[in-house]
Amino acid sequence: MGIEKIMIIGALGQIGSELTPALRNIYGTDNVIACDLKEPGPDFKESGPFFYSDVLDKENISSIVEKNGVTQIYHxxxxxxxxAEHNPAMAWKLNMEGLFNILDVAIENNINKLFWPSSIAVFGPTTPKVNTPQTCMMEPNTVYGISKKAGEGWCEWYHKKYGLDIRSLRYPGLISYKTLPGGGTTDYAVDIFHGAVANKRYHCYLNGQTKLPMMYMDDAVRGTIELMEADADNIKIKSSYNITSMSFTPAELTAEIQKTIPEFICDYQPDERQRIADSWPQSIDDSKACEEWGWRHQYDLPKMTSEMLKHVGKLQMESF
Ligand SMILES: NC(=O)c1ccc[n+]([C@@H]2O[C@H](COP(=O)([O-])OP(=O)(O)OC[C@H]3O[C@@H](n4cnc5c(N)ncnc54)[C@H](O)[C@@H]3O)[C@@H](O)[C@H]2O)c1
Known part of the structure; x- marks a missing residue:
């Protein structure tokens, strides 16, 4: 196989801003093309090829793929x-039409491999909440969850019909410090560190006992790349793999932060995101990912908390 040319769509978001440099380290800066609808900051712009592009503009995406000889896409x-709950029509359009555009561009341009993330939001109130299995009752009741579940079905269908090598992970809530999260239900697990370091105080929009599956970004980026580099014969699940690192409640995260910042206070004012969180699993069984392509997490709650406090602390020092 020749040199891989990788395109990342949504490269400026919470995951893309860390996955892009990680892929550039492996495949070479010029072989990883970042695309987004937003204007990048000067650092990102100078760090490698960037194209302003809208995933809903299929012609534009197709022409970038063709002109640059793209062989892999991360969408x-x-x-x-x-x-998504506040703008269901636009969310459905972006999440579904965007995915269709990429699936079709991948087929039309003989793309070798496609990565598209799903989410624990594919599960719903009727799913077993503890150690949620790979295959079980899935009746999501959020716009986002409905779109991810439909997306998983379409990924399987494109594989069956066209042989497309598409790989996917059901990410849990992702925790990182480089880019703020983009409007998810688990965002509190990032925001709480900024509140703790800056003000020693945080108002949490979930109640203290809401247990959710989470993962530190380093694990998510490494897991994504390991999945994409795994031997195709080992990728038996064509919808999306369960994957996880840890599960905790806001109260447990608060207690962990208090080991370093004893004065830290978190209070709880649940809003409409509580309903979404209550419909999701508390913990995930990722044994299929472990068996089939060797997934192992490296960060647990204490290790993730210590990394986040160190990096968020540094960011706040630099901003003075
Ligand atoms: N972050 C999480 O905790 C998490 C958890 C589960 C699944 N996921 C999934 O992972 C993927 C990435 O998530 P993220 O947290 O990085 O999201 P994000 O919102 O932080 O980033 C998305 C990026 O896509 C860009 N974008 C939006 N509309 C676009 C368009 N029309 N064309 C091109 N780019 C566009 C945005 O500008 C943004 O930079 C999503 O599919 C999300 O559902 C994320």
């Missing part, structure tokens, strides 16, 4: 869970 542009 990350989506409306996230909390934001």
């Amino acid at each position: 990350l542009a989506a409306y996230l869970s909390a934001k």
